[in-house]
Amino acid sequence: MPEFLKVAAPQQIFDILSGFSRLAVEQVDLEHSLGRVLSLDVISKEDLPAWARSTMDGYAVRAKDTFGASDAVPALLEVVEQIAMGAIPKKSISPGQAAEIPTGGFLPEGADAVVMVEYTNPLPGGEIEVTKPVTKGENVLDRACDIAAGEKVLLAGKRLRPQDIGMLAGLGITKVDVYKKPKVAIISTGDEIVPVKQTPSLGQIRDINSYAIRALVETVSALAITLDIVRDEPALLRAALKNAAEVADVIVVSGGSSIGKRDYIVEVVSNLPEAKIYVHGIAISPGKPTLLAQTQGKPVFGLPGHPVSATIVAQVFLLPFLRYLEGEELKREPTGQRVSAVLATSAHSSHGREEYIRVKLEKEQGRLVAYPIFGKSGMMSTLAKADGFFIIPIHTEGIAAGEAVEVYLF
């Protein structure tokens, strides 16, 4: 059996993951694009707004004509039109002319500013006095001031939020080019693993990992494909992995926490078509016996069988990687929400490994306090009781009570 020669640091894992190619692209309807990642920059074909508008009730003018105007020496302008709300001005404004305009009204050709009605006096015969000068653009919402035609409004790699979708709707863009969602095949292995519906006999346990990892994968909107539980039989595992590589972009196999079983998974993976084992072992706790490999260009994550370890490794490495595959930059930290908290009791770690400490958060005197939850890694209840976890970095021996920690929420 192969030995555990390759124990990698967490950052090396991210280095390896960043070498995989992103997924193919597709076009989707704008109304189904929430959370999808753009594969192309979006360029506006239109000006928004398409026409300059007044922001005040008053008179559309050529700013030059009002230069030096005052109560003592008003500028005299001929009113050529009354522009109605929503109507296209019929006349253009020549020197010495003005048009009455409401708030929101379309600016006529030739005009470049609006004088507020307060600074005008109507004269008999369709003329007005302007008693205060305006500068070019004053009281006007310019054409294209929101978005100009030809402008890149959203860049490739952007995950679409509701207001991005709103903006695209405003520009009449009804289809967007996005990366495909990653398809993740999930396989639990082990003679002792039984389907969740089945009552386990002594020594058997239910297939927690398929459910927990499926749900984790769904938190980043990837598509989970749960495959059948595989017994500890190399030929069966090989067949299952080959099938997984055909139906999915990423393969996640869990199980093999004991040395012997872990080695047999490594053995089977090494013998897959075009296989490469990157690491079998990561300097982390929990989750050390994690395998990272590929077959035919498809990444293979071999997660520990213990559900708590499997869940945390998936959160730390798999989920950021899925977001990367879907076109985002690779973030080298867990996905999801992060909060600052004060550590309630000191947490120690072995030098040389990155440690993930599960915590319960309590609000005390207006600040968040993180209480470490200690418990054997097989205990799923410790994870269900936890609100999140913080990281003790690889070259740190611990964090003292009272220090601030960044907690990644589950």
Place this chain on the structure above:
Amino acid sequence: MPEFLKVAAPQQIFDILSGFSRLAVEQVDLEHSLGRVLSLDVISKEDLPAWARSTMDGYAVRAKDTFGASDAVPALLEVVEQIAMGAIPKKSISPGQAAEIPTGGFLPEGADAVVMVEYTNPLPGGEIEVTKPVTKGENVLDRACDIAAGEKVLLAGKRLRPQDIGMLAGLGITKVDVYKKPKVAIISTGDEIVPVKQTPSLGQIRDINSYAIRALVETVSALAITLDIVRDEPALLRAALKNAAEVADVIVVSGGSSIGKRDYIVEVVSNLPEAKIYVHGIAISPGKPTLLAQTQGKPVFGLPGHPVSATIVAQVFLLPFLRYLEGEELKREPTGQRVSAVLATSAHSSHGREEYIRVKLEKEQGRLVAYPIFGKSGMMSTLAKADGFFIIPIHTEGIAAGEAVEVYLF
């Protein structure tokens, strides 16, 4: 036309919203339960683990038998069995007896502790010497130490996370009782609104709100039902709202930013069956001309027509309310992720209204700095450029540059 008599403070809005009944319940498969909210406590029918196990290689014993044992005066025990991994012990341990047990092996009846192999010496004739006492439970993972039968493992009102689903899988719970997802009918109104696929003539704008609000509703996994755009015609609006009340749990109508149109929406809503207008106007900016009403027990949100205002009001009031309807506690703050940042430039507000300031976040010298984005509320690009917003409370006149703000991320 009715006057704008009822301008409410934001907290009054939440008070009103908390009076609506939660949605009906349904049962779903565990594998489709991510993000659903439990309507009943989940009680375990099983002990987890179902049998005590050893956490060490050694001998299963009765702790009492090792009392006072030392190198000088070892305890002498008869070895009655060699327990194999995963096998059910055949014999029970009587006083003076022990059984060899591997790590993870099932503890035999009668035994209550495990002596590590290091503290034992084998003797000829199937006996051992124990050279160190153990206490009851030492080196043993007790039956039910993770979860006990009858224990409430998750409480009603809990939104299911991946590890919760993993724990339920471990307990063999394959169906969960949850609240139904809220169905939200979305209606845009206004003669000037055209479908997104259509090129607007001058004075028309595309239906941004249907898209942006649909996407917002989807961020909390509620079900959006986009209905047709309704022209400014009371009979048409009435018909659309009555239809919406039939197909959805919550009605969101947007439009009517000008005083006249706003009043006509209030008028139509007041005349719906069993209608009640709670407020028409909230002391907030943007978003003041917001209507809150109900018809036949169904809440009606009348959002401003300006997309930026509509989006922010939905974020602040509608989304927390949808989570409440689905069984969670009503959180009186925007949903989603929150980060602390330092305000880059002072932000002022009118006393007596709560203000939502959009910001762009920049990482500078290891801290987040929030740059307010100022721009006319009609400009969708200001919202697309923003990373989030912070709140200037209702009785605060502003926040100075350099102060900390809590930014709600979009």
